[in-house]
Amino acid sequence: MKMLLFLLLMGIVGPHCTSARTHSMKDFYTASSGVPNFPEFVIVGLVDEVEITHYDSNTKRVEPKQDWMSNITAEDPQLWERETQNSLSAQQAFKVNIETLKQRFNQTGGVHIVQRMYGCDWDDETGEVKGYNHHGFDGEDFLILDLETESWIAPRPEAVLTKQKWDKNKAYMAQLKNYYTQICPDYLKKFVNLGRSSLMRTEIPSVSLLQKSPSSPVSCHATGFYPDRAIMFWSKDGEELHDNVDHGEILPNHDGSFQMSVDLDVSSFPAEHWDKYRCVFQLSGVKEDQVIRLDSAVIRTNRGNPLLLFIIGAVVAALALLIAGIGFLVYRRRNANKSTPSPASSSELTERLNQPSE
Structure with missing residues (x-):
């Protein structure tokens, strides 16, 4: 892990991801x-x-x-x-x-x-x-x-x-x-x-909008995609937004697919301007973007369903435990794309190096 390569963030009118990997x-x-x-x-x-x-x-x-x-x-x-x-x-x-x-x-x-x-x-x-x-x-x-x-x-x-x-x-x-x-x-x-x-398969995710409360950011959440080379961003009138946006990391699912989220703080946006905003998901090797419009009618929230917040919290907690375990294996997120040899004699499938002691 990033265990994991990220593509360069680009605007909605930018080039699509290619199939080369x-x-x-x-x-x-x-x-x-x-x-x-x-x-x-x-x-x-x-x-x-x-x-x-x-x-x-x-x-x-x-x-x-x-x-x-x-x-x-x-x-x-x-x-x-x-x-x-x-x-x-x-x-x-x-x-x-x-x-x-x-x-x-x-x-x-x-x-x-x-x-x-x-x-x-x-x-x-x-x-x-x-x-x-x-x-x-x-x-x-x-x-x-x-x-x-x-x-x-x-x-x-x-x-x-x-x-x-x-x-x-x-x-x-x-x-x-x-x-x-x-x-x-x-x-x-x-x-x-x-x-x-x-390894070379392509799986398209489901993308949805989530919000805990009316004052909370709207989270655009994609899950079930593969490979992990994907980007997701918020745009307004076709231009990528950077302000009021919080990008999450790509995280693994139990089935080998991946998930990611990007949050948009809508507290300062007039409701009549919401239709100008889009969440855009791009997956490596897939020409068509997945685009979802910011619309209160499609936002999933715990309002009217008190169990939803609990369910989301349980899923996040389970993921946290999973990532905690992986965290022991990846000591720094920024080194996730890099690797090292074994201490004394490492795996035959990878390396036979007789590494010196510290």
Whole structure:
């Protein structure tokens, strides 16, 4: 995740989204201490933001999460056993690293989280490939790989020691460069081909207007769309609005589709001017926009239905729990399009790197 690529916001008269796509393969490693009711170690593999593999310290097994991954198993029946052994090794390495970082930051008890994200993006139209390798500690950037300079960026003083150590490891840097320019793109193309019918599908959402009370903003809500490359905005007389507008993030649904909202503060708008406003939804690969006019007659509200607000609140609460779990896997929203390698020896499906210790 953004797990997730956003298109450039454009006006209603702007160009439509094209069918070309930037595909991504990412692996998220999360080690935690002091977090109740959450596995101490989790690995999640994603292709185009769809979970394809999962491992955690409770099950101690790597499991495929998509039916089309069974084709890989047919080719190599022992694959998941080897993946499991690699993940067990990674779990032990992360356990050591989290203690090392706690000492580095002069911390002992409390909640601590170490995360690494790695992977690559591939533009299926231009062929451009971009690799990522990010490390985080307690929700902050710790180390970032710069492939152009073949060096590490240390955003925090506590990371300088590791940066210096890894910068000197030319063999490891050569492994990284080979992985992000050759191995990762090859696997990504293979996975996209295997899961094409699912990953390349297009699903049109239902779009509706919601409002909690007469004084609340009107929320334009789209749910059930796929892929996650979509934009939604409010416009007036064909021009995109920026004032009095609050854009929400694209969020996952339980069925693999996505949802998003954009709010419009209508408190200062005369009712007779409402018909000038439109909510516009654009989905990558779809020529026709979905447009809904601001009309009090179509707004869904809890007025006249006291249960509606409760239902909406329950859905939001459930989503919050889901995103909280994902939040452990994605330590910063702005890094959601980037990824990192495993601690000791990462997944065979993605990377075999023997990463140095912190």
